[in-house]
Amino acid sequence: xxxxxxxxxxxxxxxxxxxxxxxxxxxxxxxxxxxxxxxxxxxxxxxxxxxxxxxxxxxxxxxxxxxxxxxxxxxxxxxxxxxxxxxxxxxxxxxxxxxxxxxxxxxxxxxxxxxxxxxxxxxxxxxxxxxxxxxxxxxxxxxxxxxxxxxxxxxxxxxxxxxxxxxxxxxxxxxxxxxxxxxxxxxxxxxxxxxxxxxxxxxxxxxxxxxxxxxxxxxxxxxxxxxxxxxxxxxxxxxxxxxxxxxxxxxxxxxxxxxxxxxxxxxxxxxxxxxxx
Amino acid sequence: xxxxxxxxxxxxxxxxxxxxxxxxxxxxxxxxxxxxxxxxxxxxxxxxxxxxxxxxxxxxxxxxxxxxxxxxxxxxxxxxxxxxxxxxxxxxxxxxxxxxxxxxxxxxxxxxxxxxxxxxxxxxxxxxxxxxxxxxxxxxxxxxxxxxxxxxxxxxxxxxxxxxxxxxxxxxxxxxxxxxxxxxxxxxxxxxxxxxxxxxxxxxxxxxxxxxxxxxxxxxxxxxxxxxxxxxxxxxxxxxxxxxxxxxxxxxxxxxxxxxxxxxxxxxxxxxxxxxxxxxxxxxxxxxxxxxxxxxxxxxxxxxxxxxxxxxxxxxxxxxxxxxxxxxxxxxxxxxxxxxxxxxxxxxxxxxxxxxxxxxxxxx
Numbered sequence: 284x285x286x287x288x289x290x291x292x293x294x295x296x297x298x299x300x301x302x303x304x305x306x307x308x309x310x311x312x313x314x315x316x317x318x319x320x321x322x323x324x325x326x327x328x329x330x331x332x333x334x335x336x337x338x339x340x341x342x343x344x345x346x347x348x349x350x351x352x353x354x355x356x357x358x359x360x361x362x363x364x365x366x367x368x369x370x371x372x373x374x375x376x377x378x379x380x381x382x383x384x385x386x387x388x389x390x391x392x393x394x395x396x397x398x399x400x401x402x403x404x405x406x407x408x409x410x411x412x413x414x415x416x417x418x419x420x421x422x423x424x425x426x427x428x429x430x431x432x433x434x435x436x437x438x439x440x441x442x443x444x445x446x447x448x449x450x451x452x453x454x455x456x457x458x459x460x461x462x463x464x465x466x467x468x469x470x471x472x473x474x475x476x477x478x479x480x481x482x483x484x485x486x487x488x489x490x491x492x493x494x495x496x497x498x499x500x501x502x503x504x505x506x507x508x509x510x511x512x513x514x515x516x517x518x519x520x521x522x523x524x525x526x527x528x529x530x531x532x533x534x535x536x537x538x539x540x541x542x543x544x545x546x547x548x549x550x551x552x553x554x555x556x557x558x559x560x
Numbered sequence: 561x562x563x564x565x566x567x568x569x570x571x572x573x574x575x576x577x578x579x580x581x582x583x584x585x586x587x588x589x590x591x592x593x594x595x596x597x598x599x600x601x602x603x604x605x606x607x608x609x610x611x612x613x614x615x616x617x618x619x620x621x622x623x624x625x626x627x628x629x630x631x632x633x634x635x636x637x638x639x640x641x642x643x644x645x646x647x648x649x650x651x652x653x654x655x656x657x658x659x660x661x662x663x664x665x666x667x668x669x670x671x672x673x674x675x676x677x678x679x680x681x682x683x684x685x686x687x688x689x690x691x692x693x694x695x696x697x698x699x700x701x702x703x704x705x706x707x708x709x710x711x712x713x714x715x716x717x718x719x720x721x722x723x724x725x726x727x728x729x730x731x732x733x734x735x736x737x738x739x740x741x742x743x744x745x746x747x748x749x750x751x752x753x754x755x756x757x758x759x760x761x762x763x764x765x766x767x768x769x770x771x772x773x774x775x776x777x778x779x780x781x782x783x784x785x786x787x788x789x790x791x792x793x794x795x796x797x798x799x800x801x802x803x804x805x806x807x808x809x810x811x812x813x814x815x816x817x818x819x820x821x822x823x824x825x826x827x828x829x830x831x832x833x834x835x836x837x838x839x840x841x842x843x844x845x846x847x848x849x850x851x852x853x854x855x856x857x858x859x860x861x862x863x864x865x866x867x868x869x870x871x872x873x874x875x876x877x878x879x880x881x882x883x884x885x886x887x888x889x890x891x892x893x894x895x896x897x898x899x900x901x902x903x904x905x906x907x908x909x910x911x912x913x914x915x916x917x918x919x920x921x922x923x924x
Binding site: 458 | 641
């Protein structure tokens, strides 16, 4: 009876999540540039991935995701801490302001930054009009892509962190200080380990989203670097090479999936919260 | 009493916005003593201990640790330490890691830490293999001991306790009270303990400070506070008590105000006097009140009717109604229990030596 009741949702899940994965995995072992499964499997797509330097796009995407995640952690921690422990009603204000930015589509917000940062844009244009000084716009380089990633994925780090920090018992922090710990030692010995669930969730969300991000490198970065998501899109569209796109996707999914599973397992949430032996 | 106080408070005031929690507290704590601060909820005792530990700063006043002013020094730089009401053990660390925490913070070697941890486990009667146990596997009493061991590992000059036993069941609390007193004797450290339980205070402390609405009402050894409270508040706080409103007549003799109190001439001891026309409260503890036989006399006596009997284990408690609806409480050992019937008329009597007079100008 239970199995029967679960049938509809099982079908939906299979069709919406499992089926695309199966299709992509199978396509990734088809010969180059075919559009059906009626071929003998080969691994030529994976060979192309290595020989034609696609791994560089992958490394760029993962590297920039890593850097932006670290930056996000560093700049979100103080704010998240204040939201969880210091601010009272002001926390709601911050939450609302940050959430409201999510109501506007990511691309539109990024275009806003393009207009702000480009040559002749908001900043450079004003500077030139007022002082006569000019500089090349701040766009089309790696740092501005990372800035874009940090900007877009800010809420995905902030809220899990604040949630994690709010679960740290205030008395544990006071007791650590009372036993001689400096602020830094309280941070290392109490805050970090006890808010680890929030840190892991926030970091995984930011990293996974940033690694698969496309708009930041396209809009802000121009052609400075090509990220893996860009390559995948190109392979499926202009490239007309579905097997290559599938192979790229599979590699990305495997890397990110491994990281996610490793991260969640490594930080045993139950053990940290003292629920498990 | 030794003359050198280890901790001295001068005119400590603490305000939260418009609310004043502490009104100019003065206190001297002697080196090596066990001082208990007792008061009802909201009397300011937790506020006070947070200032003493360094979690909060006083609004006004000074705190001296020997000859060093410390009221502005943060908790982590003070040589004192507290056992929290919640114990505040670190849930993500094992028992051993909890205990060695202050040593790790101080940068001591792993072997020195391990050695000290084992010593402390022994001192607190915990098995040595507890080191690797997780906090959430420990019982309430074990956690209590771990928290104590962690505080002792810090080797504080003064150890503060913020009602750490309040969440435990009665029997465990009694055991730990005695262990704590024993630990105080063995370590020779200064203990400052906060509780709302008078029993805890009486069992453990050298001195008791009674707190009420942000002030100390009385600070003294337990016997004095019990037998000679300075106010009705202290008298009532320190257990069952009979309080009788009295005034002095023209000859300076005591006279019940709302009660027919018979005073024998011999009852006029020198300590039980009031200025002419003055009013006060005559206090007698229930265990000093006797049921008088018709031929017996005592310094003070009152007529009443036996109303109820309650069994308190080794003792019996009686409630006796007197003429104008006031109720007297009498306690007897079970072997000396009242032999009459309910609603019997009885005469209650007690002696001046066992009574205490609180003049009204002091009582609040």
